[in-house]
Amino acid sequence: NNKLKVKNSQFTYAIGKLIFWSSIKDINEKSAEDFFKKIKIKYLVIANPKFSPYGQASKEFLIKIGLWFDYQNKLIMANNISQVASFLYSGNVKNGIMSYSDKIKFRNNYNGKFLNISQTSFSNLKQDAILLSRGIKNKYSKKFLTFLKSKSIKRIIQSFGYKVED
Secondary structure, eight states: EEEEETTTTTEEEEEEEEEEEESSOOOSSSSSSHHHHHOOSSSSSOOTTTTTTHHHHHHHHHHHTOOOOTTTTTTTSSSHHHHHHHHHTTSSSSSSEEEGGGGGGGGGGOEEEEOOOGGSSSSSSSEEEEOOOGGTTTTHHHHHHHHHHHHHHHHHHHHOBBBBBO
């Protein structure tokens, strides 16, 4: 509804990325696409594409590499992208496509390997901000949006694995 937002206030402050995690030992492949071309797995956890933008991006990646239909009976659908990381971290699932920003949760987990997923394999996972009409007179609303555009916060956002636009 256009009445709820301030015209031209929406902007992208971060763009999410996907990464593949596997607990399979001795992975030599350099990318997730190479991994899927060579190795067959029993199960793969992704966020549910019906509810999650990250799940939709995971589906787009699997379609692009020609495996979406082959993996229909192997997919475990998490409720959201955070649940994917939980399943993988706990060891309940051995392979999954997760948010790159969740990689930090695995910093002390040496029981697997991350493989990159090309950003061209799925639609941008834009994280947007917008000024709502009811916040137009609130100086803190405007300060927060300015804060999100600052160089210092962009560096912090990048440190968590997001891309940022200049």
